[in-house]
Amino acid sequence: MPGGAFAQYVPSRFAVHVGTLTLLKRHWENVVVGATRSGRDWQANLASNQVSGHLSWKPGPVPGTPGTLEARLARLVVPAATENDLIGRAISAPVQNMPAIDLIVNQLIVRGHDLGRLQVNAHNFDESGEPVWQLDALDISNPAAHLSATGNWRTSSEVAGEDTPTPRRTALDFHLDILDAGALLERAGMPRTLKGGRGTLTGDVSWNGGPSQINYPTLNGNLAVDLRHGQILKVDPGVSRLLGVLSLQSLARFATTDFRDIIGEGLPFTSVTGTGHIEDGVGHTNDFRLITAPGRAQMTGTVDLVHETQDLRVRVAPTLSVGAGVIAATIINPLIGLGALVADFALSHTLESAFTLEYAITGSWSKPHIERLRGDQGKIDAQTPAAAAR
Numbered sequence: 251m252p253g254g255a256f257a258q259y260v261p262s263r264f265a266v267h268v269g270t271l272t273l274l275k276r277h278w279e280n281v282v283v284g285a286t287r288s289g290r291d292w293q294a295n296l297a298s299n300q301v302s303g304h305l306s307w308k309p310g311p312v313p314g315t316p317g318t319l320e321a322r323l324a325r326l327v328v329p330a331a332t333e334n335d336l337i338g339r340a341i342s343a344p345v346q347n348m349p350a351i352d353l354i355v356n357q358l359i360v361r362g363h364d365l366g367r368l369q370v371n372a373h374n375f376d377e378s379g380e381p382v383w384q385l386d387a388l389d390i391s392n393p394a395a396h397l398s399a400t401g402n403w404r405t406s407s408e409v410a411g412e413d414t415p416t417p418r419r420t421a422l423d424f425h426l427d428i429l430d431a432g433a434l435l436e437r438a439g440m441p442r443t444l445k446g447g448r449g450t451l452t453g454d455v456s457w458n459g460g461p462s463q464i465n466y467p468t469l470n471g472n473l474a475v476d477l478r479h480g481q482i483l484k485v486d487p488g489v490s491r492l493l494g495v496l497s498l499q500s501l502a503r504f505a506t507t508d509f510r511d512i513i514g515e516g517l518p519f520t521s522v523t524g525t526g527h528i529e530d531g532v533g534h535t536n537d538f539r540l541i542t543a544p545g546r547a548q549m550t551g552t553v554d555l556v557h558e559t560q561d562l563r564v565r566v567a568p569t570l571s572v573g574a575g576v577i578a579a580t581i582i583n584p585l586i587g588l589g590a591l592v593a594d595f596a597l598s599h600t601l602e603s604a605f606t607l608e609y610a611i612t613g614s615w616s617k618p619h620i621e622r623l624r625g626d627q628g629k630i631d632a633q634t635p636a637a638a639a640r
Contacts, residue, residue, distance in 0.1 A: 301326050321354070353370040404418060428448055470528055473527075480518075517542060549565075609622055
Protein backbone atom coordinates (compact mmCIF):
# COMPACT_ATOMS: atom_id res chain seq x y z
CA MET A 251 0.00 0.00 0.00
CA PRO A 252 1.23 3.54 -0.66
CA GLY A 253 2.74 5.25 2.35
CA GLY A 254 4.88 8.19 3.37
CA ALA A 255 4.35 11.30 1.28
CA PHE A 256 1.78 9.54 -0.93
CA ALA A 257 -0.50 8.48 1.95
CA GLN A 258 -2.32 11.82 2.00
CA TYR A 259 -3.37 11.29 -1.63
CA VAL A 260 -4.81 7.80 -1.09
CA PRO A 261 -8.62 7.97 -0.81
CA SER A 262 -10.18 6.89 2.48
CA ARG A 263 -13.33 5.54 0.82
CA PHE A 264 -14.30 4.30 -2.63
CA ALA A 265 -16.93 2.19 -4.39
CA VAL A 266 -16.47 0.33 -7.65
CA HIS A 267 -18.89 -1.55 -9.90
CA VAL A 268 -17.37 -3.64 -12.71
CA GLY A 269 -19.45 -5.66 -15.15
CA THR A 270 -16.71 -8.22 -15.83
CA LEU A 271 -13.41 -8.31 -13.97
CA THR A 272 -10.68 -10.56 -15.39
CA LEU A 273 -8.32 -11.58 -12.59
CA LEU A 274 -5.85 -14.48 -12.66
CA LYS A 275 -7.32 -15.55 -16.02
CA ARG A 276 -10.78 -15.89 -14.51
CA HIS A 277 -13.86 -13.84 -15.24
CA TRP A 278 -15.68 -12.38 -12.23
CA GLU A 279 -19.10 -11.08 -13.18
CA ASN A 280 -21.00 -8.08 -11.80
CA VAL A 281 -18.37 -7.14 -9.20
CA VAL A 282 -19.26 -4.53 -6.57
CA VAL A 283 -16.61 -3.39 -4.06
CA GLY A 284 -17.07 -0.86 -1.28
CA ALA A 285 -13.89 -0.09 0.71
CA THR A 286 -12.85 2.22 3.52
CA ARG A 287 -9.40 3.08 4.93
CA SER A 288 -8.44 3.79 8.51
CA GLY A 289 -4.79 4.77 8.69
CA ARG A 290 -2.98 2.04 6.73
CA ASP A 291 -5.70 -0.60 7.24
CA TRP A 292 -8.43 -1.35 4.72
CA GLN A 293 -11.93 -2.82 5.11
CA ALA A 294 -14.03 -3.88 2.13
CA ASN A 295 -17.37 -5.43 1.31
CA LEU A 296 -17.33 -7.56 -1.82
CA ALA A 297 -20.19 -8.89 -3.91
CA SER A 298 -20.39 -10.51 -7.35
CA ASN A 299 -22.05 -13.43 -9.08
CA GLN A 300 -19.29 -15.66 -7.70
CA VAL A 301 -18.34 -14.23 -4.30
CA SER A 302 -19.85 -12.29 -1.43
CA GLY A 303 -18.42 -11.29 1.92
CA HIS A 304 -16.08 -9.04 3.87
CA LEU A 305 -12.32 -8.46 3.54
CA SER A 306 -9.74 -6.63 5.62
CA TRP A 307 -6.07 -5.90 4.94
CA LYS A 308 -3.39 -4.90 7.43
CA PRO A 309 0.05 -4.10 5.98
CA GLY A 310 3.19 -5.39 7.66
CA PRO A 311 4.77 -3.33 10.43
CA VAL A 312 7.46 -2.02 8.08
CA PRO A 313 7.48 -1.68 4.27
CA GLY A 314 8.35 -4.97 2.54
CA THR A 315 7.15 -7.21 5.37
CA PRO A 316 4.12 -9.50 4.96
CA GLY A 317 0.72 -8.14 5.77
CA THR A 318 -2.39 -9.92 7.03
CA LEU A 319 -5.44 -10.74 4.92
CA GLU A 320 -8.65 -11.59 6.75
CA ALA A 321 -11.74 -12.71 4.82
CA ARG A 322 -15.18 -13.87 5.82
CA LEU A 323 -17.04 -15.04 2.74
CA ALA A 324 -20.57 -16.39 2.65
CA ARG A 325 -20.00 -17.98 -0.76
CA LEU A 326 -17.14 -18.44 -3.19
CA VAL A 327 -17.64 -19.92 -6.64
CA VAL A 328 -14.23 -20.35 -8.29
CA PRO A 329 -14.65 -19.67 -12.03
CA ALA A 330 -13.05 -21.93 -14.61
CA ALA A 331 -9.66 -20.91 -15.97
CA THR A 332 -7.37 -22.02 -18.76
CA GLU A 333 -4.17 -21.53 -16.77
CA ASN A 334 -3.15 -21.45 -13.10
CA ASP A 335 -5.51 -21.76 -10.19
CA LEU A 336 -7.06 -19.00 -8.15
CA ILE A 337 -3.94 -18.23 -6.11
CA GLY A 338 -1.36 -19.61 -8.53
CA ARG A 339 0.24 -16.31 -9.42
CA ALA A 340 0.01 -14.88 -5.93
CA ILE A 341 1.91 -17.72 -4.30
CA SER A 342 4.51 -17.85 -7.04
CA ALA A 343 5.97 -14.80 -5.32
CA PRO A 344 8.76 -15.29 -2.77
CA VAL A 345 7.57 -16.81 0.49
CA GLN A 346 8.56 -13.75 2.48
CA ASN A 347 5.97 -11.75 0.50
CA MET A 348 3.10 -14.13 1.22
CA PRO A 349 0.58 -12.57 3.61
CA ALA A 350 -0.70 -14.13 6.77
CA ILE A 351 -4.17 -15.48 6.03
CA ASP A 352 -7.28 -15.82 8.16
CA LEU A 353 -9.99 -17.09 5.81
CA ILE A 354 -13.43 -18.61 6.28
CA VAL A 355 -15.69 -19.52 3.35
CA ASN A 356 -19.06 -20.93 4.34
CA GLN A 357 -19.72 -22.41 0.89
CA LEU A 358 -16.87 -23.22 -1.51
CA ILE A 359 -17.79 -24.32 -5.03
CA VAL A 360 -15.03 -25.43 -7.42
CA ARG A 361 -15.76 -26.54 -11.00
CA GLY A 362 -19.44 -26.77 -10.16
CA HIS A 363 -18.85 -29.02 -7.13
CA ASP A 364 -19.87 -27.93 -3.64
CA LEU A 365 -16.90 -28.77 -1.37
CA GLY A 366 -18.51 -27.33 1.77
CA ARG A 367 -17.03 -24.99 4.39
CA LEU A 368 -13.39 -23.89 4.10
CA GLN A 369 -11.16 -22.45 6.81
CA VAL A 370 -7.50 -21.46 6.30
CA ASN A 371 -5.05 -20.03 8.81
CA ALA A 372 -1.44 -19.34 7.82
CA HIS A 373 1.45 -17.11 8.83
CA ASN A 374 5.09 -16.36 7.99
CA PHE A 375 8.14 -16.90 10.15
CA ASP A 376 11.89 -16.99 9.77
CA GLU A 377 13.86 -20.15 10.51
CA SER A 378 17.66 -19.75 10.53
CA GLY A 379 17.41 -17.02 7.94
CA GLU A 380 15.03 -19.00 5.74
CA PRO A 381 11.51 -17.61 5.26
CA VAL A 382 8.74 -20.16 5.78
CA TRP A 383 5.02 -19.83 5.05
CA GLN A 384 3.33 -22.03 7.66
CA LEU A 385 -0.13 -23.46 7.04
CA ASP A 386 -1.45 -23.71 10.58
CA ALA A 387 -4.82 -25.12 9.58
CA LEU A 388 -6.63 -26.14 6.42
CA ASP A 389 -10.10 -27.38 7.22
CA ILE A 390 -12.78 -28.44 4.71
CA SER A 391 -16.00 -29.93 6.02
CA ASN A 392 -19.23 -31.13 4.43
CA PRO A 393 -21.80 -33.85 5.21
CA ALA A 394 -19.65 -36.44 3.41
CA ALA A 395 -16.23 -35.84 4.97
CA HIS A 396 -13.95 -33.65 7.06
CA LEU A 397 -10.43 -32.80 5.90
CA SER A 398 -7.87 -31.32 8.28
CA ALA A 399 -4.32 -30.50 7.22
CA THR A 400 -1.20 -28.60 8.21
CA GLY A 401 1.85 -27.80 6.13
CA ASN A 402 4.54 -25.34 5.14
CA TRP A 403 6.20 -23.82 2.11
CA ARG A 404 9.91 -23.12 2.25
CA THR A 405 11.68 -20.88 -0.20
CA SER A 406 14.98 -21.77 -1.87
CA SER A 407 18.06 -21.44 0.30
CA GLU A 408 21.78 -21.96 0.03
CA VAL A 409 23.12 -25.22 1.41
CA ALA A 410 26.66 -25.43 2.73
CA GLY A 411 28.98 -27.13 0.25
CA GLU A 412 26.56 -26.81 -2.66
CA ASP A 413 26.78 -24.35 -5.53
CA THR A 414 23.05 -24.25 -6.26
CA PRO A 415 20.24 -23.43 -3.84
CA THR A 416 17.75 -26.06 -2.77
CA PRO A 417 14.39 -25.73 -4.55
CA ARG A 418 11.28 -24.37 -2.93
CA ARG A 419 9.42 -27.18 -1.28
CA THR A 420 5.88 -27.74 -0.01
CA ALA A 421 5.06 -30.24 2.73
CA LEU A 422 1.57 -31.28 3.83
CA ASP A 423 0.19 -33.58 6.53
CA PHE A 424 -3.50 -34.44 6.24
CA HIS A 425 -6.25 -36.51 7.81
CA LEU A 426 -9.53 -37.16 6.00
CA ASP A 427 -12.46 -38.52 8.03
CA ILE A 428 -14.85 -40.09 5.53
CA LEU A 429 -18.52 -40.34 6.47
CA ASP A 430 -19.79 -41.30 3.00
CA ALA A 431 -17.10 -42.08 0.42
CA GLY A 432 -19.59 -42.23 -2.45
CA ALA A 433 -21.02 -38.81 -1.67
CA LEU A 434 -17.52 -37.40 -1.25
CA LEU A 435 -16.41 -38.60 -4.69
CA GLU A 436 -19.60 -37.22 -6.20
CA ARG A 437 -18.81 -33.81 -4.68
CA ALA A 438 -15.35 -34.10 -6.24
CA GLY A 439 -16.82 -34.70 -9.70
CA MET A 440 -16.69 -38.53 -9.80
CA PRO A 441 -20.32 -39.67 -9.47
CA ARG A 442 -21.31 -43.37 -9.31
CA THR A 443 -17.83 -44.49 -8.37
CA LEU A 444 -18.65 -45.69 -4.86
CA LYS A 445 -21.79 -46.08 -2.78
CA GLY A 446 -21.45 -45.53 0.95
CA GLY A 447 -18.23 -46.34 2.75
CA ARG A 448 -16.86 -44.89 6.00
CA GLY A 449 -13.27 -44.63 7.17
CA THR A 450 -10.11 -42.58 6.98
CA LEU A 451 -7.42 -41.51 4.53
CA THR A 452 -4.24 -40.12 6.08
CA GLY A 453 -0.87 -39.13 4.76
CA ASP A 454 2.13 -36.85 4.59
CA VAL A 455 3.38 -35.62 1.22
CA SER A 456 5.93 -33.14 -0.08
CA TRP A 457 7.02 -31.85 -3.47
CA ASN A 458 9.25 -29.21 -5.05
CA GLY A 459 7.46 -25.97 -5.81
CA GLY A 460 4.57 -24.00 -4.39
CA PRO A 461 1.35 -25.27 -2.80
CA SER A 462 -0.88 -24.28 -5.72
CA GLN A 463 -0.01 -27.35 -7.81
CA ILE A 464 1.54 -30.74 -7.01
CA ASN A 465 4.77 -31.44 -8.87
CA TYR A 466 4.38 -35.20 -9.39
CA PRO A 467 7.97 -35.99 -10.52
CA THR A 468 9.22 -34.76 -7.12
CA LEU A 469 6.30 -36.03 -5.02
CA ASN A 470 7.26 -38.08 -1.97
CA GLY A 471 5.31 -39.25 1.06
CA ASN A 472 3.19 -41.91 2.71
CA LEU A 473 -0.52 -42.77 2.53
CA ALA A 474 -2.85 -45.04 4.48
CA VAL A 475 -6.48 -45.92 3.74
CA ASP A 476 -9.04 -47.72 5.89
CA LEU A 477 -12.53 -47.82 4.37
CA ARG A 478 -15.43 -49.99 5.58
CA HIS A 479 -18.81 -51.16 4.34
CA GLY A 480 -19.40 -49.66 0.91
CA GLN A 481 -19.93 -50.66 -2.67
CA ILE A 482 -17.77 -50.16 -5.76
CA LEU A 483 -20.03 -49.20 -8.65
CA LYS A 484 -19.49 -49.42 -12.39
CA VAL A 485 -17.13 -46.71 -13.62
CA ASP A 486 -15.31 -45.86 -16.86
CA PRO A 487 -14.24 -48.79 -19.09
CA GLY A 488 -10.55 -48.71 -18.14
CA VAL A 489 -11.18 -48.79 -14.41
CA SER A 490 -14.08 -51.26 -14.73
CA ARG A 491 -11.77 -53.80 -16.35
CA LEU A 492 -9.49 -53.55 -13.35
CA LEU A 493 -12.43 -53.79 -10.96
CA GLY A 494 -13.61 -56.80 -12.93
CA VAL A 495 -10.60 -58.60 -11.52
CA LEU A 496 -10.85 -57.13 -8.03
CA SER A 497 -14.59 -57.75 -7.83
CA LEU A 498 -14.08 -61.51 -8.14
CA GLN A 499 -16.26 -61.80 -11.21
CA SER A 500 -13.35 -63.80 -12.56
CA LEU A 501 -14.18 -66.51 -10.03
CA ALA A 502 -17.78 -66.83 -11.13
CA ARG A 503 -16.89 -69.12 -14.04
CA PHE A 504 -14.86 -71.44 -11.82
CA ALA A 505 -17.23 -71.90 -8.88
CA THR A 506 -20.75 -73.24 -8.53
CA THR A 507 -21.95 -70.10 -6.78
CA ASP A 508 -22.86 -67.30 -9.15
CA PHE A 509 -21.17 -64.32 -7.50
CA ARG A 510 -22.76 -62.00 -10.02
CA ASP A 511 -26.04 -62.33 -8.12
CA ILE A 512 -24.21 -61.01 -5.06
CA ILE A 513 -22.26 -58.34 -6.90
CA GLY A 514 -25.19 -56.98 -8.91
CA GLU A 515 -24.45 -53.53 -10.31
CA GLY A 516 -21.24 -53.25 -8.33
CA LEU A 517 -19.09 -54.82 -5.67
CA PRO A 518 -20.13 -54.60 -2.00
CA PHE A 519 -17.05 -54.63 0.22
CA THR A 520 -16.46 -55.19 3.90
CA SER A 521 -13.17 -53.31 3.99
CA VAL A 522 -10.54 -51.65 1.84
CA THR A 523 -7.23 -51.19 3.64
CA GLY A 524 -3.64 -50.52 2.70
CA THR A 525 -0.60 -48.34 3.00
CA GLY A 526 1.61 -46.85 0.33
CA HIS A 527 4.91 -45.06 -0.07
CA ILE A 528 5.50 -42.48 -2.81
CA GLU A 529 8.99 -41.81 -4.12
CA ASP A 530 9.59 -39.34 -6.96
CA GLY A 531 6.02 -39.70 -8.19
CA VAL A 532 5.92 -43.52 -8.07
CA GLY A 533 3.65 -45.13 -5.48
CA HIS A 534 4.54 -48.49 -3.92
CA THR A 535 2.25 -50.80 -1.94
CA ASN A 536 2.61 -54.32 -0.59
CA ASP A 537 -0.42 -54.63 1.65
CA PHE A 538 -3.49 -53.36 -0.21
CA ARG A 539 -6.49 -55.58 0.65
CA LEU A 540 -10.07 -55.63 -0.54
CA ILE A 541 -12.40 -57.86 1.50
CA THR A 542 -15.86 -58.79 0.19
CA ALA A 543 -18.50 -61.39 1.05
CA PRO A 544 -17.61 -63.71 -1.87
CA GLY A 545 -13.86 -63.23 -1.71
CA ARG A 546 -10.83 -61.07 -1.13
CA ALA A 547 -8.14 -59.45 -3.24
CA GLN A 548 -4.57 -58.59 -2.23
CA MET A 549 -2.49 -56.23 -4.33
CA THR A 550 1.19 -55.31 -4.45
CA GLY A 551 3.23 -53.28 -6.91
CA THR A 552 3.76 -49.76 -8.17
CA VAL A 553 1.70 -46.95 -9.68
CA ASP A 554 3.40 -44.22 -11.71
CA LEU A 555 1.57 -40.94 -11.03
CA VAL A 556 3.60 -39.04 -13.62
CA HIS A 557 2.96 -41.32 -16.61
CA GLU A 558 -0.37 -42.75 -15.28
CA THR A 559 0.73 -46.37 -15.56
CA GLN A 560 0.89 -49.31 -13.18
CA ASP A 561 2.78 -52.54 -12.55
CA LEU A 562 0.67 -54.53 -10.10
CA ARG A 563 0.19 -58.09 -8.95
CA VAL A 564 -3.25 -59.06 -7.69
CA ARG A 565 -4.17 -62.28 -5.86
CA VAL A 566 -7.90 -63.05 -5.84
CA ALA A 567 -9.30 -65.79 -3.61
CA PRO A 568 -12.82 -66.87 -2.59
CA THR A 569 -13.91 -66.50 1.01
CA LEU A 570 -14.93 -70.00 2.08
CA SER A 571 -15.96 -70.55 5.69
CA VAL A 572 -17.34 -73.44 7.71
CA GLY A 573 -21.13 -73.68 7.45
CA ALA A 574 -23.40 -72.91 10.39
CA GLY A 575 -24.91 -76.39 10.17
CA VAL A 576 -21.53 -78.00 10.75
CA ILE A 577 -20.89 -75.73 13.74
CA ALA A 578 -24.28 -76.64 15.16
CA ALA A 579 -23.52 -80.34 14.64
CA THR A 580 -20.28 -79.89 16.53
CA ILE A 581 -22.21 -78.64 19.54
CA ILE A 582 -25.03 -81.23 19.31
CA ASN A 583 -22.93 -84.28 18.50
CA PRO A 584 -19.27 -83.56 19.29
CA LEU A 585 -17.89 -86.78 17.82
CA ILE A 586 -19.66 -86.66 14.47
CA GLY A 587 -19.63 -82.90 14.33
CA LEU A 588 -15.92 -82.62 15.01
CA GLY A 589 -15.14 -84.93 12.09
CA ALA A 590 -17.38 -82.89 9.79
CA LEU A 591 -15.81 -79.68 11.04
CA VAL A 592 -12.28 -80.88 10.30
CA ALA A 593 -13.31 -82.18 6.89
CA ASP A 594 -15.11 -78.96 5.99
CA PHE A 595 -12.14 -76.88 7.14
CA ALA A 596 -9.72 -78.92 5.04
CA LEU A 597 -12.06 -78.80 2.06
CA SER A 598 -12.43 -75.03 2.32
CA HIS A 599 -8.66 -74.57 2.20
CA THR A 600 -8.41 -76.96 -0.74
CA LEU A 601 -11.14 -75.09 -2.64
CA GLU A 602 -9.59 -71.75 -1.79
CA SER A 603 -6.26 -72.89 -3.16
CA ALA A 604 -7.90 -74.33 -6.26
CA PHE A 605 -9.87 -71.20 -7.07
CA THR A 606 -7.22 -68.62 -6.14
CA LEU A 607 -6.13 -66.62 -9.19
CA GLU A 608 -3.25 -64.24 -9.70
CA TYR A 609 -3.01 -61.43 -12.22
CA ALA A 610 -0.40 -59.03 -13.54
CA ILE A 611 -1.83 -55.60 -14.31
CA THR A 612 0.35 -53.31 -16.40
CA GLY A 613 -0.06 -50.55 -18.98
CA SER A 614 -1.90 -47.26 -18.71
CA TRP A 615 -4.71 -46.42 -16.31
CA SER A 616 -7.16 -45.92 -19.18
CA LYS A 617 -6.26 -49.20 -20.94
CA PRO A 618 -4.81 -51.62 -18.40
CA HIS A 619 -3.33 -54.89 -19.67
CA ILE A 620 -4.49 -57.75 -17.43
CA GLU A 621 -2.81 -61.14 -17.65
CA ARG A 622 -3.60 -64.21 -15.60
CA LEU A 623 -0.58 -65.82 -13.94
CA ARG A 624 0.24 -69.10 -12.16
CA GLY A 625 0.44 -71.24 -15.28
CA ASP A 626 -2.94 -70.17 -16.66
CA GLN A 627 -2.03 -68.25 -19.79
CA GLY A 628 -5.50 -66.90 -20.47
CA LYS A 629 -5.35 -63.17 -21.05
CA ILE A 630 -7.94 -60.48 -20.57
CA ASP A 631 -8.30 -58.31 -23.63
CA ALA A 632 -8.09 -54.69 -22.46
CA GLN A 633 -10.14 -53.67 -25.49
CA THR A 634 -13.17 -55.72 -24.42
CA PRO A 635 -14.85 -54.59 -21.18
CA ALA A 636 -16.77 -57.86 -20.84
CA ALA A 637 -13.52 -59.80 -20.75
CA ALA A 638 -12.87 -58.49 -17.24
CA ALA A 639 -15.46 -60.93 -15.95
CA ARG A 640 -13.39 -63.93 -17.00
